[in-house]
Amino acid sequence: MTVYLRKAEPSDLPDILAIIEDGRRTLQKSGILQWQNGDGPNQEILAKDIDQQTCYILMVDNALAGVGVLCSEIDPAYEAIFNGSWQPHSQATYTAIHRVALKSSFQGQGLALVLLRLLITAARLQGATDIRIDT
Known part of the structure; x- marks a missing residue:
C-alpha cells in the first residue's frame, strides 16, 4: 500500500466535499452534533483552503482517502479556554x-x-513549534 500526503488541488474539491459529507454522516450516526445543520466545512471554505494551499489530502494507492487543513492564522476559538489554560x-x-x-x-x-x-510533520517542516488540533 502506498500512502502519502499532498497539497490539495482545485480538481480535488468534489472528492474532498464527498469525504466531508461522509464525515458528517459518521458523526451524526454516532450522535455527535459537530458539523450538523449547516455547521462545519463547506464548498466555499474548502475552496479557500485549497486556494491558500493549506488543504492537504491523504492518498492511499492513488485514491483520495482523507483531508486536513493546516491553519497558521489566529483562531478566535483558541482565545477563550474554559476549565484550563495553555x-x-x-x-x-x-x-x-x-x-x-x-x-x-x-x-x-x-x-x-x-x-x-503526516499533518504534524508538514506543520513542523513549515516551522511550527506549537501545533493545536480540532476537527
Missing part, C-alpha cells in the same frame, strides 16, 4: 489542524493516525 511554553503563534476527515471506506486501517502524523 501550557506555559505555548507560543503566541501556532499552527492549527482543522477539518480532519477520513473516508469511511478507509476507516479501521490505522490511516487516521497516519493522516495526523
Whole structure:
C-alpha cells in the first residue's frame, strides 16, 4: 500500500466535499452534533483552503482517502479556554489542524493516525513549534 500526503488541488474539491459529507454522516450516526445543520466545512471554505494551499489530502494507492487543513492564522476559538489554560511554553503563534476527515471506506486501517502524523510533520517542516488540533 502506498500512502502519502499532498497539497490539495482545485480538481480535488468534489472528492474532498464527498469525504466531508461522509464525515458528517459518521458523526451524526454516532450522535455527535459537530458539523450538523449547516455547521462545519463547506464548498466555499474548502475552496479557500485549497486556494491558500493549506488543504492537504491523504492518498492511499492513488485514491483520495482523507483531508486536513493546516491553519497558521489566529483562531478566535483558541482565545477563550474554559476549565484550563495553555501550557506555559505555548507560543503566541501556532499552527492549527482543522477539518480532519477520513473516508469511511478507509476507516479501521490505522490511516487516521497516519493522516495526523503526516499533518504534524508538514506543520513542523513549515516551522511550527506549537501545533493545536480540532476537527
